[in-house]
Amino acid sequence: MQTNNFKSVVKKFNELTLYELYEIMQLRNEIFIVEQNCPYQDLDNKDFKATHILVYLDGKLVAYSRIFDVGITFKEASIGRVITHKKVRSSGIGKLLMEKSIETLYELYGKQNIRIGAQYYAIPFYKKFNFVTEGEVYLEDGIKHIEMIKHAK
Known part of the structure; x- marks a missing residue:
């Protein structure tokens, strides 16, 4: 699959259309709750404070992340x-999503350390972006996670 047909959209919560918000919630529900068989409360009141990164392929939302300034999820930006x-x-869309997320975070909040709470199986993916593990493995909603940090250079 070629990744040159993608379109990325960056919006604060209050800039999202109802349709975009529905697409986000639908994709998050499909992946985090149904696919991973993990009933949990996805709506955590942090979406209001986030900048949302949406990646479309041929008009369909296929990738998503949200970014935060310091002090919202962690003491670092996240x-x-x-x-x-x-x-x-495995099409390269995830790589494009992370590159856009990091680039946008730096543009909005300055170049600084970025901390994430990564699902344990995804460590190799995040290492490609110079994230390193920090701390101990922990369970979140029954899934193994570990914090990772990307140090500003």
């Missing part, structure tokens, strides 16, 4: 809810 639709995995 990226979260990183997802790609299973139909586009």
Whole structure:
């Protein structure tokens, strides 16, 4: 699958259309709750404070993340809810999503350390962006996670 047909959209919460918000919630529900068989409360009141990164392929939302300034999720700036639709995995869309997320975070909040709470299986993916593990493995909603940090250079 070629990744040159993608379109990325960056919006604050109050800039999202109702349709975009529905697409985000639908994709997050499909991946985090149904696919991963993990009933949890996805709506955590942080979406209001986030900048949302949406990636479309041929008009369909296929990847998403949200970014935060310092002090909202961690003491550092952070990226979260990183997802790609299973139909586009291994296509390069996830790489594009992370590059756009990091670039946008730096543009909005300055170049600084970025902390994430990564699902344990995704460590190799995040290492490609110079994130390193920090701390101990922990369970969140029954899924193994670990914090990772990307140091500003």
